[in-house]
Amino acid sequence: MAHVYPKFFFEDHLTDAEHASLVVTSSAVLYGLSVYTVFPVCVTVDDKLAAFRLQDHFKRLLDSAKIIGMDDFEKHWTYSRFESAVKELVSQNHVTEDVFIRASVHVNEHVPGTRSRGLKNTLSMFIYDATPIVPQNGARLKTSVWRRIPDYAIPSRAKVNGAYVNSVLAKQDAIDSGYDDCIFLDGQGHVCELSAANIFLVRNAELITPDNSSDLLEGINRKTVLEIAKELGIPIRETTVDLTELYIADEVFACGTSAYIAPVIEVDARVIANGKIGPITSKIKDLHHQLLHGVNINKVDLLTYL
Numbered sequence: 001m002a003h004v005y006p007k008f009f010f011e012d013h014l015t016d017a018e019h020a021s022l023v024v025t026s027s028a029v030l031y032g033l034s035v036y037t038v039f040p041v042c043v044t045v046d047d048k049l050a051a052f053r054l055q056d057h058f059k060r061l062l063d064s065a066k067i068i069g070m071d072d073f074e075k076h077w078t079y080s081r082f083e084s085a086v087k088e089l090v091s092q093n094h095v096t097e098d099v100f101i102r103a104s105v106h107v108n109e110h111v112p113g114t115r116s117r118g119l120k121n122t123l124s125m126f127i128y129d130a131t132p133i134v135p136q137n138g139a140r141l142k143t144s145v146w147r148r149i150p151d152y153a154i155p156s157r158a159k160v161n162g163a164y165v166n167s168v169l170a171k172q173d174a175i176d177s178g179y180d181d182c183i184f185l186d187g188q189g190h191v192c193e194l195s196a197a198n199i200f201l202v203r204n205a206e207l208i209t210p211d212n213s214s215d216l217l218e219g220i221n222r223k224t225v226l227e228i229a230k231e232l233g234i235p236i237r238e239t240t241v242d243l244t245e246l247y248i249a250d251e252v253f254a255c256g257t258s259a260y261i262a263p264v265i266e267v268d269a270r271v272i273a274n275g276k277i278g279p280i281t282s283k284i285k286d287l288h289h290q291l292l293h294g295v296n297i298n299k300v301d302l303l304t305y306l
Ligand code: PMP
Pocket: 038, 167, 193, 194, 195, 196, 197, 198, 216, 217, 218, 219, 220, 221, 222, 255, 256, 257, 258
């Protein structure tokens, strides 16, 4: 289990964990009606603390709330208010190492029935240790027996808590079968993503990833990887991806806040290429790590110093 820091943000103030709770009558508990994001806070090379792409995370929270119809959040929260709350949370918890922050917006109304608009929203945030959810030195993935929820049922581009039952089913199935994580397919058999990370493959020196209409979360690190590849001059293609393209890829990797850049060495008992971390994956992994830790001076605008 993760180590959780003692001070939480709840509603509009910092408090101890035991006071940051939702009651069992809230829509958040009854229907999984919360949206969330997880972002990293890292110790930079100049020994400061910085959040990575905080504005993008806030925007995705707003977008997720909008898709679900949780309209109270944007009435009360601006980006600058959100940034101040993050700063206060980090400062009061005396963070000195890389951590993750989970920010959730909950529908905190009691037994209102199955609806979302015009109901009270509550922001919560807590800090926990930055342990990767996927092995960093060669992950083994299994195609899930569970298909990805399609956009016409529960949209993956909205990061909504209730939908994560789909991810739990698929990840547990992978673990039960002796793998590290799953590969979700859509109803037509195209590749979507992992349980909580996006996926890339390299074939013939081209970087390929499922496009945004492939029932996936529009990952902030997915976007970052595409930007890194563009700067490196690596050809990029966002498209529909068949499962068997992964089997014969030269390189496969996953990416996400909690996955970082995770090289994949096996999919469904097929070893990827020679089973070693590929050169493009390795380069992108290094550059991604540098971005998070403020090494690349031209990119420090992606960081919010706290
Ligand atoms: N897909 C899913 C389903 C996720 O939960 C996550 C983690 N947020 C990602 C992809 C990666 O997104 P990000 O890069 O924004 O962390």
